[in-house]
Amino acid sequence: MKQSKWNILSNVCIAEKVWKMVLRGDTTAMQPGQFVEIAVPGYYLRRPISVCDIQDDCLTIIYKTVGHGTDLMARMQPGETLDILSCLGHGYDLRKAGDEVLVVGGGVGVPPLIYLAKQLRAQGKHVHAVLGFNTEKEVFAEEMFASLGCKVEVCTMDGSYGRRGVVTDLIAKPAPFYYACGPLPMLRAIAETVGTNGQMSMEERMGCGVGICVGCSIETKKGVRRVCKEGPVFDAEELIW
Amino acid sequence: MVVQLGHITLKNPVIPASGTCGFGQEMHEWLDLNILGAIATKGTTRLPRYGNPVPRIAECGATGMLNAVGLQNPGVEEVIRHEIPALRQIYQGPIIANVSGFNIEDYAYVCERVDKETDAAILEVNISCPNVHNGGMAFGTSPKAAAEVTRAVKAVTTKPVFMKLSPNVTDITAIARACVEAGADGLCLINTVLGMRIDIRRRKPVLANRYGGYSGPGIFPIALRMVNQVSKACPGTPIIGCGGVQRAEDVIEMMMAGASAVEIGAANLQNPNACKQIIEQLPEVMQELQIDHLRDIIGIV
CATH class of the missing domain: 3.40.50.80 (Nucleotide-binding domain of ferredoxin-NADP reductase (FNR) module)
Incomplete structure (x- = not known):
């Protein structure tokens, strides 16, 4: 977990209710499948958003406006800053992939x-x-x-x-x-139809995003797991449907 | 910044509240736990619990959040065997062990185990969890039941017992007095305020549990009022003030209302460095307000 300020470089609508924001900040050690927690001014809890791309010191996120908090994010302009927790959760394990993925x-x-x-x-x-x-x-x-x-x-x-x-x-x-x-x-x-030879990223309403509140815990075949901490990526075979 | 909580000395009054710091392992990743006044560990029950179904978190605008976690914890034996020893590897200060139960025997059993097997400085007995059925808050809303739990717990431990009180009552001073008369060494208040949010598009409660505990800055005035009332009703009983504390000024305000130390809850979820920042700001705020010793302001209002 790293807490830092990020500068918004761009924030554009790319599909219906879907926005792409590019931010500059400390991108070191961020893994595919991890997420960030964004503090939106005027709202108590942070918004968990997945890492879409990393290019040098720039982070791209793509988010959907689903409520007042993300609506406010969509109105933010380049030059504004956001307080973000980064490097959250466990991402995809690339070692599991064969030559065809x-x-x-x-x-x-x-x-x-x-x-x-x-x-x-x-x-x-x-x-x-x-x-x-x-x-x-x-x-x-x-x-x-x-x-x-x-x-x-x-x-x-x-x-x-x-x-x-x-x-x-x-x-x-x-x-x-x-x-x-x-x-x-x-x-x-x-x-059900393809099988469980894969990894899946789960979503759940989160409190903290850093593992301390256990608000997002789910039951898996390996026991209780926090989506924000042990997840969001899980082996498909661990999940209970 | 040193404060006394009964016979326990804290280097400062700032304590992460139970349920907002786990057993310290996660927080240790980003802050040195030894800067804290104490740590209140996750509510522990006799048996392991998953808690309530998800979703169990809901936001309340800028003013806070609801949770209906429902006492997820690995059970007292695992806490004794693994969690507390692991916490001791990274933290040397006072541990406030928060315990919960579903009947009086449970409370006594868990307290006895924690008393015997850990070096916790204080037992914080949660008779105020709004998110479990058949227990929790049921014991904190009746003076008689609160006194019974207090007596049962005091009978099995020599450690200081702090009863954690619910705000979801008509007269919190009646509950507080009942606990003190039954032997409580201190009180911790308030737990969360029972609340609800509805998803108006789905026409359903946001929380799977329907209702949940409201915490965050929205409850700060309620917590402050109750701490003040209880401090007047139970003079000489140390109080841990809890509820909506976000910044160093709030700590001062809570102490002026009557608290000897202050727990920080929801603020940790919003800002994982909240406790650290409050501890760092406290000396400046004390200087600005010309407070030499925090003990001088406890309950002065």
């Missing part, structure tokens, strides 16, 4: 997979990204994966962009080791 993201679960894919590509892995959204207006990140040299497939629930359907429709079986992040029903469907 699948990354599966749904909605605003997609962002952490971008930094992950970047690191996997740097190791020379073949990365197949399967991204699911509700509808065309919510689609983002396709070109980010493409520019990293990943094979990208997109589906939407209503068929307005890419293939109609859900991510599990696009995953050939048997699937290689996967990394997933997205809404709970998507993760459950992956576990």
Whole structure:
């Protein structure tokens, strides 16, 4: 955990209710799948947001406006600063990947997979990204994966962009080791139809984000685990559905 | 900044509250625990508990948060065997062991185990958890039940016993007096205020437990009033003031209301360095207010 001030370099809307913010600060030791906790002025608890990309001393986050706190974040301007806790939680274990890797993201679960894919590509892995959204207006990140040299497939629930359907429709079986992040029903469907040979990033309402309040604990096959501390990334086989 | 809590000397009055510092291991990653006046460890029960279903956290704008964790803890044996010894590796100051129960025998059992097997300086007996059914707050809302728990605990320990009181009562002084008359060495107040948030889009409570404990700066005036009332009702009984303390000025205010030491709760969740910053600010604030010794201001209002 590191607590520091970050300068906002840019903050733009990239899809419906989805914003991309680039901040400058101390990016050392941040791992794919970890998250940051952002103090939003006027709101008591911090907002946990996944690390989307790291480039030198710049951190990219992609967040959805889901309430007053994130609405306020969306109105913030370049030059403003944010108090952020960084290097939180345990991210994806890259050592588990074979030469062929699948990354599966749904909605605003997609962002952490971008930094992950970047690191996997740097190791020379073949990365197949399967991204699911509700509808065309919510689609983002396709070109980010493409520019990293990943094979990208997109589906939407209503068929307005890419293939109609859900991510599990696009995953050939048997699937290689996967990394997933997205809404709970998507993760459950992956576990049921693709299997548990992968890692999943979980989401839960958090108090502290640093492991002290145990507000975000979930029961797993290995016992009680804090999403903010032992997670957010868990081996899929540990999770109870 | 030295204060006395009964016979226990604290290097300063700042204590992370139970449930907001675990057993110290996480906090140790970013701050030296030995700067703290004491540490109040996570509420411990006889058996391990997962607690309530998630979601168990809800925000309340700028004023605080609700929690309905429900006493998640590894159980007293694990606390004795692993948590307290591990805390001792990194922290040499006073430990305030917070214990909870679902019946009077539980309270006595856990206190006896902690008394016998740990070097905790104080037992903080939680009769005010709003998030568990069949216990917790039920003992803190009746003077008779509060006295019974106090007596049962005092019978099994020689350590100072501080009863942690609930604000969810009509007259907190009646509960406080009952505890003191039953032998309590001190009091800690307040625990969280029972509250609720509703997700108006889903038309459902935000918390899976429906209700939860409200903490944060929004409860500071309530805590201050209750500490003041109890300090007047129970003169000579040391009080740990708790509830919504965010900064050094709040510590001073809480002490002027009657507290001998102050627990910091929700502020740790918002700012993991809250205790450290408060301890660092305290000398400046004391100087500005021309306070030479903190003991001089306890209960002066």
